[in-house]
């Protein structure tokens with residue numbers, strides 16, 4: 001474990017670990033945002049809606065000022081630990097509430113997933129909920145040994161999922177929280193109020209729900225997070241906080 005000192009947000013308590021055998025970085029930042037209660041109040045005023053079939057819950061847009069106090073520190077972390085030397089571009093940012101109970105998960109939601117096959121994309125997951133809401137777990141597919149699934153591995157990964165289906169049947173309708181014959185759990189991060197984690201979105205991972213409250217659609221009770229996806233900036237793209245999102 002490496003304790004980070006290269007960042008500009010001086011209230012942060014940040015550490016870096018390497019995930020599994022592939023050793024891709026996972027940065028954990030406590031005391032991430034100076035105004036977490038303002039974030040929760042803002043989420044409480046928003047209209048949440050279901051989104052794509054991959055996320056088992058509802059989402060709402062996050063306003064641009066969210067990034068202002070953490071922008072410089074995030075840029076430092078991304079440059080030094082994710083090799084974002086050309087700058088940072090925000091692709092998506094939204095509040096998320098987990099609302100789907102295990103029995104209602106679709107097939108794809110019962111397995112670990114990646115946040116797309118773009119190998120440079122980084123996920124920033126900010127917990128605005130407490131430890132009893134579980135956390136996040138990272139996995140290795142047993143058949144392939146893959147801990148990450150960028151685009152060039154997708155076909156082999158999919159073959160592995162299909163072979164598992166043929167030999168083991170459909171995964172049971174529950175969140176994938178364990179080691180079994182399909183995947184090994186290789187790293188776990190607990191939710192903590194105002195903790196953020198950064199990882200490459202191509203790492204296989206899952207949501208770990210906690211108690212029954214974890215499926216509440218009330219931002220003050222449920223498993224509220226801010227989910228941001230960033231990408232290295234190219235010429236003409238905008239830095240964090242300048243994304244066209246209200």
Ligand SMILES: [Fe+2]
Nearest residue numbers: 113114115205
């Ligand atoms: Fe994800």
